[in-house]
Amino acid sequence: MRKTIPIAAAVICGIVIIADYLVQVPWLHTAAARLLEGAVVLAGFALVLGILNLLAFNFRHIRDHTPGRWQSWIILISLPITVLIGTTFPGSGAFTWVYTYVVTPLMTALGALLLFYAVTVAVRLLPLRNGAAIILFASCLVFMILWIPGISSVSPFIAAVRNWLYALPVGASMRGLLLGAAIGAVVASLRILSSLEQPYTGITEKH
């Protein structure tokens, strides 16, 4: 029972929705829409579960007197306060204030830091003895030049080169990559739908 019902649920839900992709039947469409809405609501609950997990994780750190637990205190204090502001005064200025002056600067600054690391990793990748890294960096430099705003004004030739590069080497190989990934996704989905793979019932494979 512990396994049968969830597997049945997965297979039935899967068949209803995939059938809705293929054929148009009103009652099937309604059923699929109900299921999808259920998935949206459950995704919300999954977030709640995740946040509870995060709180428990940090709570454990404080209880266990782990070094660096002051960071857990900050999370444990700031998280409920933000939730409280957001749920009790949803349209208020306070919630907007939190977004504008706390969330935005922190996130944007973290984003801006990435450039430093992204440039630094170039150093690490280069000293590989094969030609692959050389191709990668040559291509990177060419594309960076093509990104410069107004570069097309310099010569119509550059605009033509840019179009060609995007249409052929990038377009073609990206298409190959996308097709490969799509095949992988199709095979993996079919395995889940046919219940060959059922991670939701707990660990199944013993090695």
Added chain:
Amino acid sequence: MFAAEHIELAGLVCALFLTLAIFTRLIGDNKLFRFAQSLFVGVTSGYILALVLRSVIWPRILLLVQQPAQYWYYGLYFVLGLMLLARGLRKTNALANLPLGMLFGIGASVTLGGTLAGTLIPQTRALATPFTTTSLNTWPAWALLLNGVLVLVGALAVLGAFRFTLPSHSPVGFLSTVWSWLGRTLGRGLIMIILGALYAGALVSFYTLLVGRFSFLQQTISEVLGRLGI
């Protein structure tokens, strides 16, 4: 009570402080950065949770309470949602299998349908487009044809680079060997070219973010100083 402009000034100072705190990471790991990081995790998780509670769960609770006959299925979702939350405790662990099974079935079928209809079929069909279109643009017919052949070969070569079995010794084995060889040579080279293009794009993207932050710092510092009358 504080005046609105004081609150805004406090916000600007706070934003300035937090931005600089994050940037101290460049010098090295330090307490200020860790403080900012913890605050980021706390506040952003809280923000997203509040948003989900407010815009996904709460409206549906209201509908269920107001019109239970019409929206009975929301009740079902909430029961399933609570079962999902049971995953947090070891004893009630198995209850979550049902909603998870449902989610996996839905997720896999949505991915399957979407990938087939949106990527696999249209992208494969697009491989044939250059061979059958004559009035695409100003290109001459032979160039269009050559372009089509090159795109086809390129795409198949990259696909060949992702083969996971060794060619067998069957009659089709020869074709398979050729394909693998194409993947190993041309395919890998093309992968490196797109990785270079993606890397360049990411550098440009992150560069924009950094420039944006610098101009924010410039504007905010001058504004804060201006308001304080310095």
Added chain:
Amino acid sequence: MDGSVDIQANLIIRDPVLLAVFCTILFLFVSIYLSPRRDIRLRPSLFLFDIPEQIDRSIESGKAITLDIAHKGLGTSGIVGAASSFDMLGYETHRVSRLGRCPSVMCADGIVAAVAMGALQGESTCTKPQVLYTGPDPFLAAANIALYSQINESPAYSYGQASVESTLLGQDIEMPGISRGGTIAPLGGLLLSAHPENAIFGAGYYMAPIYLNSQSDAQPRLHNWLCVMIPSAFIVELLLKLLGHT
């Protein structure tokens, strides 16, 4: 919507091509999985062949074993991609639990986190749930992973879908031995440059489990068949279009 309407009259095929392709794939899937086992020689992959060894060595060196599974997200998008991570998780849990330890798992997706929790709670040796939810945004995940590594012992080995943002930031935090499989593709370049040791992406991500569990030879066979279908479909499409035009 009236449930009593005549189904026959209302049944409309949305897209004949989609239906035909789906039926072909389904036929291939069923016939391959029902056919007898065959010997499949897998292509040697340094990264994938080494996973068991990596795990053993991490345990020997006394480091925590950490899996970082699922990309950012608040929904069902990560599920199919994460399915391959679950095989890795099952494998690792089993291997580690022989030594009385428990792997740590980080997830950026609540649904995936719930599955991982169940998986770890099912193992008798895992006393505490070792799953950390890292939040639905890549930056949030990055900050969370960083905090985790600062508070806890540093993770030694990680596998899964990762966003470039969290990979780059994670790299700066100098997590020893962090090594990740790529996402389905985005920004593979950066991922690769951050962790050139063993980035896998594209189709490779979905194929990783077969290197751990050789029970199923059908998955690579189906994969190959679908690969072959693409040039075949191209030829069919070309013929149809040419015939239609002339």
Added chain:
Amino acid sequence: MLVCAKCSRLNPEGANTCSACGASLAEAKYRACPTCGTINSIRDMFCFRCLTLLPPADDQIDTANIGDSAADIDLDPLAALTHALPEAQLDFTVPPGSSRPPHTAPTGISGIATAISQISGPSHAQPSISRVAKILIYAGVILAALIPLLAHIRPSGATSARESVYGLLQSLEDIPQGAAVLVSFDYGPAYAAELDSLATLILQHLAEHSNKVLIMSTHPLGMANAERLFSTLDLPMEYGNNYLYLGYLPGEESGLRLLLGEFGSVFIYDFFKQQSLDTYPLAREIESLSQVQRVIVLSEDAVTIQRWIEQVQSPTHLSMDALVSASAEPYLTPYYLSRQLSSLTGGLPAALELQAVQKGTGLDLGFSLGLVGLTLLVALITVVTTINDFSKRHKQGR
């Protein structure tokens, strides 16, 4: 130092059997770098981390490991870049009795080349040199990012833009006057610097053509972003009549698939005032995606656009414009080439060119100069590191 394949102990070069378990070392696949102790593949010539030349592998070991299967192992699409193995970063405990050789100074050609090449090495190995290189790179990046703030050069004359900009303009012109447009703000505040300018240009265009704009987001922070952007713009639009915040749509793929139904059942309340959607004239007029003429998605990552194409564009065949971060543009090119996207525009460079083209003026070259600076920096790193690499190889050859 050879790593025993059986018990992972380190054994001196040239040993035939493992000193701990007695297994044959001909099976060994890895060895430790004499300088920094990093574990490298036995086939590597240089240490992955510190670039020290590794002692030549014993012939016997070479054949045993490479042999016929060498070509097969290289079949991995990324094997070319994956010489260094994951163990490289694990802290291998050196068995008692075999001590790590003393640290030897690197013998690079020039100071800076060595410094830069050493940057990724373990910080405890050469902290001072590594720091110098890091400081140089960071200083270069900061300098490049300051150029746009300091330099403002605007040449006279019209600018010519990349093709994608003209494509976007054409695509926008094709939207009928007064038609309904769904705009999705799928980016968080982190990417606001990049996508806000494009979003502003789009919204201004839609306001000028009196289009009806429905705004939604599949990113948790996207709606707040849209609200902030609207508050800074002074658009002649009235909430509820000309534009409406539908709200945040979770569930990603499932959510987008759900969008094919009626808006009212997906977004129960609007985001701004938390009122039922029926209370707004715009929502009563446009109830579902079938009444929308155009979908414009602004996204920070490529996968979101891919999802939109798969779940929304392919069943409805709606025209869809993608405005993405620069990092996502190459990834989405196939969709543009296959006409699944009406237009594909990436990053701030495109936004700057679009602005210049619309106004018919010259382009502010500050950002261009900064990007030139960054390109030069990357090129410099590439050249210096490659020269250093080659010189080491040359020395080894001698």
